[in-house]
Amino acid sequence: MKNIPVIMIIFGGSGDLAHRKLYPSLFNLYEQGLIHDNFAVIGTARRPWSHEYLREQVSDAIHETHDQVDENEVKAFASHFYYQSHDVTNVEHYVTLKKLAQELDDRYSAQGNRLFYMAMAPRFFGTIATHINDQHLTGSGFNRIVVEKPFGHDLASAEQLNKEITASFDENDIFRIDHYLGKEMIQNIMPMRFTNPLIKNIWSGEYIKNIQITLAERLGVEARGGYYDTSGALRDMVQNHIFQIITLLAMPEPKDLSSDSVHQAKQELLKSLIIPTPEEVKKNFVRGQYLGSDTTFAYKKEPNVDPDSTTETYVAGKAKFTSGPIAGVPIYFRTGKEFKEKKTRIDIVLKHINNPYGQAHSNNITIEVDPESKIYITVNGKKIDEPGIRREDLTYVFSKEEMAKVPDGYERLLHDVFVNDSTNFTHWSELKRYWEFIDAVEDAWQKENEAGNSEIAQYLPYRMGPKEADNIFESPTEHWIYE
Numbered sequence: 001m002k003n004i005p006v007i008m009i010i011f012g013g014s015g016d017l018a019h020r021k022l023y024p025s026l027f028n029l030y031e032q033g034l035i036h037d038n039f040a041v042i043g044t045a046r047r048p049w050s051h052e053y054l055r056e057q058v059s060d061a062i063h064e065t066h067d068q069v070d071e072n073e074v075k076a077f078a079s080h081f082y083y084q085s086h087d088v089t090n091v092e093h094y095v096t097l098k099k100l101a102q103e104l105d106d107r108y109s110a111q112g113n114r115l116f117y118m119a120m121a122p123r124f125f126g127t128i129a130t131h132i133n134d135q136h137l138t139g140s141g142f143n144r145i146v147v148e149k150p151f152g153h154d155l156a157s158a159e160q161l162n163k164e165i166t167a168s169f170d171e172n173d174i175f176r177i178d179h180y181l182g183k184e185m186i187q188n189i190m191p192m193r194f195t196n197p198l199i200k201n202i203w204s205g206e207y208i209k210n211i212q213i214t215l216a217e218r219l220g221v222e223a224r225g226g227y228y229d230t231s232g233a234l235r236d237m238v239q240n241h242i243f244q245i246i247t248l249l250a251m252p253e254p255k256d257l258s259s260d261s262v263h264q265a266k267q268e269l270l271k272s273l274i275i276p277t278p279e280e281v282k283k284n285f286v287r288g289q290y291l292g293s294d295t296t297f298a299y300k301k302e303p304n305v306d307p308d309s310t311t312e313t314y315v316a317g318k319a320k321f322t323s324g325p326i327a328g329v330p331i332y333f334r335t336g337k338e339f340k341e342k343k344t345r346i347d348i349v350l351k352h353i354n355n356p357y358g359q360a361h362s363n364n365i366t367i368e369v370d371p372e373s374k375i376y377i378t379v380n381g382k383k384i385d386e387p388g389i390r391r392e393d394l395t396y397v398f399s400k401e402e403m404a405k406v407p408d409g410y411e412r413l414l415h416d417v418f419v420n421d422s423t424n425f426t427h428w429s430e431l432k433r434y435w436e437f438i439d440a441v442e443d444a445w446q447k448e449n450e451a452g453n454s455e456i457a458q459y460l461p462y463r464m465g466p467k468e469a470d471n472i473f474e475s476p477t478e479h480w481i482y483e
């Protein structure tokens with residue numbers, strides 16, 4: 001078992017993310033002996049909480065996420081937590097925070113190691129990073145920083161934020177978190193692609209007709225209207241999660257599994273990402289907004305949303321590369337709020353082959369990420385007692401027992417941060433390229449809005465999104481596999 005001495009400082013310690021994800025995940029790591037004894041966590045936020053109150057919150061967060069816990073363990077774990085009321089714009093507060101971190105470092109023999117976690121409103125990330133630098137909050141051991149999304153609002157603001165963070169942290173010590181990279185089935189893409197001759201050998205434009213990625217959500221924007229209306233589906237889901245999935249599907253095989261090699265393979269691919277022109281955006285992208293129903297609000301009527309908003313709650317589009325194993329293969333994606341169901345899936349659609357039976361079903365590979373975790377390949381075989389071809393699925397699925405053992409994405413990714421493995425985090429060069437693509441689409445949309453000819457499809461809630469998305473395919477023989 002590895003014991004990693006560290007003082008962790010969470011900016012946003014009273015927030016929802018800390019409560020729902022970080023505290024329960026840290027507890028799980030603690031229970032497994034992956035962190036113990038030499039660690040302390042300082043939760044900071046503006047509220048005037050006490051150490052004791054934070055510990056109660058931590059204990060509540062664990063009880064809410066675990067059916068059975070050993071109360072002594074919970075108590076021992078919570079005793080490692082400290083609270084510091086903190087205004088992120090106040091210089092004095094950083095001085096106090098630094099003193100507390102130093103005291104705890106001595107008490108817990110944390111060897112000068114510091115882990116900073118930005119878990120609060122993104123508009124404060126730059127300010128915090130600047131103060132960490134100016135007030136010398138870093139320790140004499142390792143210094144790592146975890147940054148939540150969104151990392152910037154466009155390329156220019158992402159570059160500015162990156163500059164502020166790299167003033168104190170090396171690229172290798174910056175962990176830009178994308179929780180999709182912690183998901184079991186997303187982590188399965190590389191082994192599936194690179195260990196199966198059956199799959200690896202058909203991974204090219206010769207056999208793959210197109211790839212389709214769907215990140216559908218049943219929920220609407222809920223209480224996040226204020227944030228969402230400045231973001232939209234393209235920035236909220238495509239810029240990060242969908243592009244990371246695309247990259248894993250299209251990158252060349254890394255020379256080994258080290259973080260450097262994996263990032264290198266991704267970077268090599270991304271150089272050849274085609275950035276769409278305004279005409280291509282018009283042709284290959286669809287944006288939409290959900291309408292209301294008897295029991296739900298239309299997007300424009302949601303709390304904190306501009307009634308004239310042009311922000312999209314749905315987007316479908318296309319990406320393509322000029323190099324890599326699937327150069328030239330169209331990768332279609334779509335994501336939206338208020339779909340008929342929660343469903344995250346990837347369909348790899350293979351080309352038809354000539355055969356003496358005439359018609360056959362398409363032979364596809366599907367990776368289901370959520371809510372189920374499975375991979376299935378649709379295959380053709382003979383019908384039992386009549387002529388013709390029937391379709392069956394070969395399924396690779398996890399048992400309930402196995403699924404119960406799968407750690408939450410956050411637990412996995414936090415562990416990676418502790419052991420300094422940045423494989424499943426977004427490198428700056430990846431993020432930069434994703435923003436270049438997103439900015440091209442956003443700029444084209446912006447110009448359409450200004451010219452008064454924005455085409456925002458209105459779609460009925462709890463169905464499949466706007467029907468206009470059926471028209472983004474390159475050929476009439478293509479269609480969405482998941483309908």
Ligand code: BG6
Pocket residue numbers: 217236237344370
């Ligand atoms: C987040 C987005 O990054 O991902 C949310 O900000 C979205 O809008 C969420 O609901 C979806 O994550 P998951 O894991 O539920 O698919």
